[in-house]
Amino acid sequence: MLISIEKVLTKDEVRQFRQHLDQAQWEDGLKTAGTLASHVKRNLQLANGSDLAISLGNHILRKLGSHPEFISAALPQRIYPPKFNCYRGGGTYGAHVDSALMTVPGTDITVRTDVSATLFLAEPDEYEGGELEIEGPFGVQTVKLEAGDMVLYPSTSLHRVTPVTRGARIASFFWIQSLVQDEGERTLLYDLDQSIQDLTASGRPDDPDLLRLTGVYHNLLRRWARP
Numbered sequence: 001m002l003i004s005i006e007k008v009l010t011k012d013e014v015r016q017f018r019q020h021l022d023q024a025q026w027e028d029g030l031k032t033a034g035t036l037a038s039h040v041k042r043n044l045q046l047a048n049g050s051d052l053a054i055s056l057g058n059h060i061l062r063k064l065g066s067h068p069e070f071i072s073a074a075l076p077q078r079i080y081p082p083k084f085n086c087y088r089g090g091g092t093y094g095a096h097v098d099s100a101l102m103t104v105p106g107t108d109i110t111v112r113t114d115v116s117a118t119l120f121l122a123e124p125d126e127y128e129g130g131e132l133e134i135e136g137p138f139g140v141q142t143v144k145l146e147a148g149d150m151v152l153y154p155s156t157s158l159h160r161v162t163p164v165t166r167g168a169r170i171a172s173f174f175w176i177q178s179l180v181q182d183e184g185e186r187t188l189l190y191d192l193d194q195s196i197q198d199l200t201a202s203g204r205p206d207d208p209d210l211l212r213l214t215g216v217y218h219n220l221l222r223r224w225a226r227p
């Protein structure tokens with residue numbers, strides 16, 4: 001399941017992020033590429049653990065912590081600290097699958113990558129190309145979102161970023177270990193939760209059917225979650 005979440009950051013927050021990122025020291029993305037990715041990765045990244053990456057990353061994590069749609073979709077257990085990348089001058093990232101396990105630098109914490117996230121920090125008209133193409137059961141889906149919006153997709157999917165031929169594509173990207181590892185189970189829970197939220201908002205919060213559906217949600221979560 002591929003989910004776009006709008007306005008994770010406001011335009012004002014994006015502007016503040018960009019004031020820092022546009023002057024940041026970027027390094028070759030190859031530094032953190034695995035053997036397979038090193039053949040296809042041509043981009044720039046903020047250094048792991050740099051003060052800027054940590055402070056902007058923490059800001060994103062704080063916003064996500066109180067974002068109901070993100071929590072409903074990802075059911076986060078652990079989040080790899082957000083990283084930042086920049087593609088320009090033909091920069092691209094060819095087809096790859098993300099590593100299954102990622103150790104957070106400087107710690108012994110390992111995150112199993114269940115859900116991958118890209119939070120766009122450049123407006124679509126700032127750059128040409130730079131589409132995130134994700135292969136799913138019904139073919140390739142192409143994603144290029146407004147600055148401040150985020151896409152979540154299963155880390156099991158093959159994906160790529162097409163060459164940026166004008167301007168610069170700036171984004172934050174990270175991975176989530178979910179309480180519910182199985183993508184199919186997570187999707188069922190997300191669909192059920194969205195319907196429960198819509199029914200609750202539509203005016204009969206004490207409807208017995210709604211109560212039963214909420215019970216089903218929690219009882220499925222009880223079966224499937226591995227905290």
Ligand SMILES: O=C(O)CCC(=O)C(=O)O
Pocket residue numbers: 085093098118132159161171173
């Ligand atoms: O830049 C993106 O949107 C995705 C980056 C990516 O796939 C990766 O770093 O593994």
Ligand SMILES: [Fe+2]
Pocket residue numbers: 096097098159
């Ligand atoms: Fe990736």
